[in-house]
Amino acid sequence: MALVGEASTGREALQIIDATSPHVCLIDANLPIGGQALGFGDPNVPAGIELARLVKHRLPNVGVVILASFESEEQLFQAIKVGASAYSRRDITPEALVDLVRRVSQGEYLVTDSVLERPQVTARVLKQFRELSEAQGGIEPLFVPLSAREVEILDYIAHGQSNKAIARLLNISDQTVKNHITSILRKLAVNDRTQAVIYALRNNWIKL
Numbered sequence: 001m002a003l004v005g006e007a008s009t010g011r012e013a014l015q016i017i018d019a020t021s022p023h024v025c026l027i028d029a030n031l032p033i034g035g036q037a038l039g040f041g042d043p044n045v046p047a048g049i050e051l052a053r054l055v056k057h058r059l060p061n062v063g064v065v066i067l068a069s070f071e072s073e074e075q076l077f078q079a080i081k082v083g084a085s086a087y088s089r090r091d092i093t094p095e096a097l098v099d100l101v102r103r104v105s106q107g108e109y110l111v112t113d114s115v116l117e118r119p120q121v122t123a124r125v126l127k128q129f130r131e132l133s134e135a136q137g138g139i140e141p142l143f144v145p146l147s148a149r150e151v152e153i154l155d156y157i158a159h160g161q162s163n164k165a166i167a168r169l170l171n172i173s174d175q176t177v178k179n180h181i182t183s184i185l186r187k188l189a190v191n192d193r194t195q196a197v198i199y200a201l202r203n204n205w206i207k208l
Contacts (some may be wrong), residue, residue, distance in 0.1 A: 001098070001101065001102070004016070004022050005017075005019075005020055005022070009031060010031045010047050010048075010050070010051045011022065013025075013027070013031075013051060014051070014054065014055075016059070017058070017059070017062075018171055019057055021059060021062075022062060023062065023063065023105050024062065024063040024064075024065065024101050024105050025052070025055055025062055025063070025064050025065070026065045026067060026097075026101070027048045027051055027052050027055070027064060027065065027066055027067065027074065028048050028067050028068075028090070029048040029049060029066050029067065029068040029069070029079075030046050030047070030048055030068075030069065031045045031046075031047040031048045031051060031073055033059055041070050045078060046075065046078070048066065049066065049075065049078045049079060049082055050082075050129040052064045052066060052079070052082045052083075052084050053081075053082035053083070056082060056084075058085040060083075060191070063085040063086075063101075063103075063104035063105055063107075064082075064083065064084045064085055064086075065084065065085060065086040065087075065088065065100060065101065065104055066079045066084045066086070066087045066088070067089070067090045067092070068087065068088070068089060068090060069089070069090055070089065071089060073094055075087070080194055083191060083192070084111040085104040085109050085110060085192070086100055086103075086104050086106075086109075086189075087110075088100060093168075097125070109191065109192035109193060117187050145188070146184060146187060146188045146200075146205070149170075149180060150180055150183060150184050150187075151200070152170070152171075153166055153177065153180050153184070154184060154196060154197060154205070155200075155206040156169065157181075157193050157196070157197055158197045158200070158201070158206055163177045163181070165177060181193060181196075184196050
C-alpha cells in the first residue's frame with residue numbers, strides 16, 4: 001500500500017487524483033472549501049461529499065471512503081447517492097482504517113452495513129430511485145440476466161435483509177450469499193448492492 005498524495009482542499013485533491021489515478025480515496029466529509037468553489041454541485045452539500053461525487057464521475061472504479069466527524073444519517077444518505085464504498089467516523093483506529101482501505105481496494109462495498117443498521121435510510125434511498133424509475137416510465141427488459149436465486153437474493157436485499165439474514169432464510173452459507181452478490185454485480189455491471197436493487201426495480205424484476 002502506498003500513499004500517493006495528500007491534500008488540504010478539494011481543488012488540490014482533484015489535481016492529485018487526476019495526476020495519480022489512485023485505487024482508493026479517503027475524503028473528509030467536511031473539507032475547508034464549498035461545492036460552489038469547486039465549480040460544481042450543491043453548496044448545501046458538504047464539499048467532501050461533492051468531491052466524492054466528482055471523483056466517481058471521473059474514475060468510476062476508484063473506491064471512495066468518506067470520513068466524518070460524527071455519524072449523520074443525512075451524510076450517509078448522500079454518501080450512498082454519490083457511490084462511496086465506505087462511510088466511517090474519523091476516530092476509527094489506524095488498524096481498522098487500514099483494513100477498511102484494503103477491503104475497499106478489493107471491491108467491497110461497506111456502506112451497506114451502515115445502511116442495514118438504519119432501515120429508514122434504506123427506505124429513503126429506494127423510495128427516491130423508485131420515484132425516478134416511475135418518472136422515466138421504466139423499460140421492459142428483453143430478458144433477465146440473473147438466475148432465480150439471484151433475483152430472490154436481490155429481493156431480500158431490497159427489503160433490508162443483511163447477508164447473514166439472507167443466508168439463514170435460504171438455508172445457505174454466508175459465503176454463498178456473498179458469491180451470489182458478486183455474480184449479480186458482475187452481470188449487471190454495477191458497483192454495489194444499492195445500484196443492483198435500483199436496476200432490478202427499474203426493470204420490474206422485483207417489487208417493494
